[in-house]
Amino acid sequence: MTDTPGTAGRYPIRTATAETMESFAAPLNLAFAELPDPGDEERRVWEPERIIAAFDGDQPVATAGALTFRLSVPGGEAAAAGVTLVGVSPAHRRRGILRSMMRNQLDDVRARGESLAILWASEGAIYQRFGYGLATLNGSFDIARDRAIFARPVPPEGTVRLLGRDAAMGIFPAFYDRVRVETPGMVGRSETWWRWLTLHDTDLARGANGMKFLAVYEAGGNVEGTAIN
Ligand SMILES: CC(C)(COP(=O)(O)OP(=O)(O)OC[C@H]1O[C@@H](n2cnc3c(N)ncnc32)[C@H](O)[C@@H]1OP(=O)(O)O)[C@@H](O)C(=O)NCCC(=O)NCCS
Numbered sequence: 001m002t003d004t005p006g007t008a009g010r011y012p013i014r015t016a017t018a019e020t021m022e023s024f025a026a027p028l029n030l031a032f033a034e035l036p037d038p039g040d041e042e043r044r045v046w047e048p049e050r051i052i053a054a055f056d057g058d059q060p061v062a063t064a065g066a067l068t069f070r071l072s073v074p075g076g077e078a079a080a081a082g083v084t085l086v087g088v089s090p091a092h093r094r095r096g097i098l099r100s101m102m103r104n105q106l107d108d109v110r111a112r113g114e115s116l117a118i119l120w121a122s123e124g125a126i127y128q129r130f131g132y133g134l135a136t137l138n139g140s141f142d143i144a145r146d147r148a149i150f151a152r153p154v155p156p157e158g159t160v161r162l163l164g165r166d167a168a169m170g171i172f173p174a175f176y177d178r179v180r181v182e183t184p185g186m187v188g189r190s191e192t193w194w195r196w197l198t199l200h201d202t203d204l205a206r207g208a209n210g211m212k213f214l215a216v217y218e219a220g221g222n223v224e225g226t227a228i229n
Contacts, residue, residue: 011061011097013104016051024053027063031087043196051085052104054097062088064101066109069187071116072180081109082187083119102130118187136185158219165199168214168226172199175216175223198228 016024022041029036047067053060065085070077083105088097109117118135121127163171173194180186189198201212217225 011054011056011092011095011100013052013054013101016048016053018048021046021048021051024051024060025063025065025085027053027060027089028085028087030089031062037202039202043192043200045190045193045197046085050081050108052101054088054092054101056092061092062097062101064098064105066105066117068112068114069118071118072182072184072186074184077188078116079112079114080116080118080187081105081112081114083117086119098126099130106130158217158224160215160217163214163216165195165201165214168199168216169194171216171223172214172226175226 014024021044025046028034045067046065050067051063051065054062063085064083064087067082067084069080069082071080086098086101106117117132119127119132121132169191173189173191176186176189180188199212199214213227213229215227215229216223217227
């Protein structure tokens with residue numbers, strides 16, 4: 001366990017182990033006002049040695065983590081830290097704890113030789129001060145089906161099949177990797193990630209939505225697309 005000074009030495013930062021990572025990450029439930037889902041622990045993609053917590057006495061009050069990613073870039077791949085699990089208990093905010101965790105984490109990212117740290121921010125105003133910036137834009141559209149037609153005719157071709165998770169495990173990751181190598185900005189996913197985060201379906205994860213459908217589109221004997229709805 002490495003100890004590094006936290007804010008004014010009051011909230012020392014420690015690095016988790018496989019045994020302590022659940023308790024180190026517990027402040028996240030408070031930070032996001034969420035209860036853990038039953039079965040969460042078996043679905044973890046966490047890397048314990050990349051999870052840190054700030055302590056008030058013997059209590060973890062804030063946490064931050066990173067995942068080891070390969071990010072596709074023009075011409076190849078780059079090592080990237082996928083920053084995640086960031087949260088500070090509501091009773092300990094605005095005391096510089098996030099700032100001290102970010103310093104600790106970026107030092108670690110650098111020591112690992114990763115030239116990139118990437119994240120999705122829960123709020124757009126948080127991370128600029130730590131050196132993060134907007135990397136891409138994302139758009140979504142709601143289109144009323146009875147008001148929409150294709151601009152150009154699309155002759156029906158190929159077939160769409162619905163798959164169960166095990167069958168999808170044999171098709172989705174390979175297809176994704178095919179697209180990933182030619183699409184800058186995509187990150188590789190581990191088998192655990194595919195099985196438990198991308199393709200897994202639970203009542204809790206889907207909230208008010210219906211069951212998760214996994215579909216593969218095949219044309220000319222090849223997989224040409226996958227979709228999750
Ligand atoms: C966002 C959060 C992590 C901030 O933690 P914190 O320990 O209070 O932050 P710090 O005291 O270290 O503040 C660091 C800097 O960020 C700023 N900051 C803190 N919260 C902010 C917010 N919600 N929006 C914008 N800026 C914020 C502070 O003003 C401070 O700025 P400065 O150092 O330039 O003066 C915490 O409020 C939290 O856990 N929120 C809910 C979970 C969440 O959103 N996590 C981020 C997931 S991507």
